[in-house]
Amino acid sequence: MDWKMLNMPATRLILAAAVAGVLAGAIAVYVRSAADGNTDRPGADVAAASCEAKTGQATAVGAAAKGAVAAMLAADPPQSLADLAFNDPDGKPITLAALSGKTVLMNLWATWCAPCRAEMPALDALQKEMGDPDFEVVAVNVDTGSDEKPLKFLDEIGIGSLRFYRDNTLGLFNELKTRSLALGLPVTLLIDAEGCLLAHMNGPAEWHTDDAKTLIRAAMHGND
Known part of the structure; x- marks a missing residue:
């Protein structure tokens, strides 16, 4: 054979x-x-270069971080966050680029995070007072699982001005962790109208204060 x-x-x-x-x-x-x-993404290189050129603006925003928001650190260097991915209030995938044109205070939070829960009413009040076509508080819930638990929490504490942004995969948090921007929750990012990070902080703050509003206006003024 x-x-x-x-x-x-x-x-x-x-x-x-x-x-x-x-x-x-x-x-x-x-x-x-x-x-x-x-x-190869030529647009990404252009965005990165544009953001890196905003060191002076980031420094000015960092200098405005005082009192209740003194823990906010100037981005060093500023970087593009336009590709950060999460879900919009309708549950549809978006990136931060969808909010282009407005200054964004992005806050990552979870129901199991006690400091996160404590600062939600202040973030809601800040959005109610300052939210407009040029500024938005984008509070992104990162609980894993379904939407039921975070929505129930927001309803129980009377949150009425914040929109419900969501990422139940922890992908957004892990991306920020990779960029050395997130150590734990809450984490807050101040981003200009072109998607450039100007300042960031880990830990809670009292957001509905004159200190916070001065900080945000400093970031918005840089877009003029």
Whole structure:
């Protein structure tokens, strides 16, 4: 019996499987690279350069961080956050770029985070007073699981001005952690109308204060 002849189909199958595996691996690497933002994106380079040029503006905003918001640190250097991904109040995926044109105070919070719960009423009051087409408090809930628990909490404490932004994957928090912007919750980012980070802080603050409003106006003034 010619064992070589018998083994040829099996050999072909093994070779075909190996080739398929190589191709699948290449595709996976390509997909992962695209998801990680490692593909060529000329617009991303332009955005990064534009943000890095705002060091003076970030420094000025940092200098305005006093009193109740003294923990806010100037971005060093400012960086583009336009590609940060989360869900809008309708549950649809968006990036921060969707809010282009307005200064954003982004706050990541969770129902299991006691300091987060404590500062939500002040964030809601800040949005009620200052929220307009040029400014928004974007409070992004990062509880895993369904929307039921965070929505129930917001309803129980009477939150009426904040819109319900959401990311139940922890992807947003992990992205900020990768960028050395998040150590825990809450984490708050002050972002200009072009999606550039101007200042950031970890931990809670009293947001419905003159100190906070002065800080936000300093960021908005830089957009003029």
